[in-house]
Amino acid sequence: MAGSSVGSWLAVTAAGGADLNPEVLLGMAGPLTSASVTWIVLARTHASAPERVTSALMIGFVAKMVLFAVYVVVMIGVLGLRPVPFVAGFATYFIVLHLMEAVFLRRLLAPEMRPSAS
Secondary structure, three states: OOHHHHHHHHHHHHHHHHHHHOHHHHHHHHHHHHHHHHHHHHHHHHHHHHHHHHHHHHHHHHHHHHHHHHHHHHHHHHHOOHHHHHHHHHHHHHHHHHHHHHHHHHHHOOOOHHOOOO
């Protein structure tokens, strides 16, 4: 996730010039941090107590709602970032990284989702 995010940010920066930064970089930073932390928590939860994965996902969802609201207010309201490039970067990375998380989660849970041979 980190490699693809940084690589895509470098490509966007190369294509759009420095005019898009720091907004796109900071738009990427929040979702990347969130997705990385979530994935670490889910992988560890699954390894120690697979039955707790759903509750970990729900707790993470609520935490993300609160933290992202604060993050966006701080980035736009306090730091004064330009809203359009920040929101475009934030929304794009949020969606793509959460899709990646979903794919990783499906792979993690795939053995448990197969029907048992009883």
